[in-house]
Amino acid sequence: MPNHWRTWALDYGLYVVFALLLLILSQMSPYFFTVSNLLNIGSQVAMIAVVAIGMTMVILMGEIDLSVGSVAALAGAITAGLIHALPSEWPMGLWLAFSITTGMLIGIVAGLVNGLFVVWGGIPSFIVTLGALSIGRGLVLLYTGGRPIFGFGDAFGKISWGHLGPVPLPIVIMLSLYLLAWLFLCKTQLGRYIYAIGANKEAVELAGVNYRRIKIGIFALAGAFSGLAGIMLTARLDSAQPTAAVGWELDVIAAVVLGGASLYGGRGTVAKTLVGAFILQLISNGLNLLEVQAYWQQIAKGSIILAALLVERILRGRR
């Protein structure tokens, strides 16, 4: 295959797949291309997509975060527990803000701990965050006693069911965070260092940059995104389930990898991650329309990730 074809396929192949999926789905169901269905798909994908922002940055640095689902569940559960514990002397709105902030802080602290173990402990992030996945889930089960916490009232539910004009809030949150992340990664010095750390962290260090601090900071940021998504999930379901967000790491990593980010670090963009997240959601919608059994959907999802990686590897040649 000529070289410029490869480059073209690597740069734009994703968008072609996305367009094809839209075409196929609109043929399968006349209902697909309605505004309400598209907004609905956007709301469904928002939580995975938000977590995928942090995951993209972590993967750009050549690391991984397997703990996102547990961290999201923990943040969601603690926010839920706090909302229920509303003290009588606090105004409702203020207490909600406090509960949500605390949930986000839980995410940040979890990410910080991950980052410290990876950077100062010198333990591969794969292992650190696998441990955190298990510990986080254990804490969720402990905190909830294995029972869901539910019923928070309309104000909290607005996070996932409210609208800004005609647009559902989850989509507003998702798109604004993507815009900020894109600006951060493409336009700022720190964003550039994130890429450089993944490509050659020794070079970054020799250039006099404290890459360890940056790495820890990005793990913490990724924790914040997980926390936020966990809170959005709790609001969406009006309940914090002990098994909430189980398996998110797979969906999120799949979105990032489908978006073409290299697991070796240094390559990838948030824009493509967002397209990757949408592709996964569209595939799952399509399989639902075809009434494919959930078990088969699992198998299909895993196969798609492996196929995407294989295609990318072939297109990139030896790299």
Add this chain to the structure above:
Amino acid sequence: MKTSDQIPSAPLAEIRGISKRFGGVVALDQVNLTIRPGEVIGLVGDNGAGKSTLIKILSGAYLPDQGEILFEGQSVQIRNPRSSKDLGIETVYQDLALVDTLDVPGNIFLGREIVKFGFGPLRVLDKSQMAREAENILQRLGISLESLQAEVGLLSGGQRQSVAISRAILTEPKLIILDEPTAALAVMEVGHVLELVHNLREHNIGLVFISHVLQEVFEVADRIVVLRKGRKVADLVKEEASIDLVVNYMVGKIEEKKTHA
């Protein structure tokens, strides 16, 4: 050929009695070295002689076990790459230390990006300014690259070396260290890098040039320093040296230390 019989200027850097061990291996043993501005020192020695270790001490990658470094007459501690850079020492590493996925200006400015404005830790890059300045530096060094936007990983060995050297002169340093800058190059590209080294010398900076190809060293160096098993065994003005003599020092056929003041 130029003769370097000018008035000896004040030393830029003096290395005094530096030793460094790695476990049982004595990488450097009581090494002394004086570097003057505008002077190119060819540092030679067999594999494992201690060349890389010596320059890594100057660039802040290793701390010496013993000895003292004077820079512009002041005793200094070089604790990390940052403090070396702050003194005005730039190093082009053997393995180049480039970021393959960044473009040419991205690499030249790595760690000292030009920013438009910032909010706390968020600093917005001035990419067009960096591109312009990168072009200036490349031009000054007589380097031509087809495209500055190319990922550095896609460039040839010689082009990468040019980028690494441009990176080193960006801050107008006082001392540049080049560790085997020609080792990974095609024959055609070697000549160009040697020319670059010649150009650098015009800027009145000190230069340490490491190579195990003696022809190259004789082409660019004013003084030739030979390390053998961690010890400095010779320090010769080029005019009084010959390739045969240097080889004899390198392999240990001549043992006694001959120092040139």
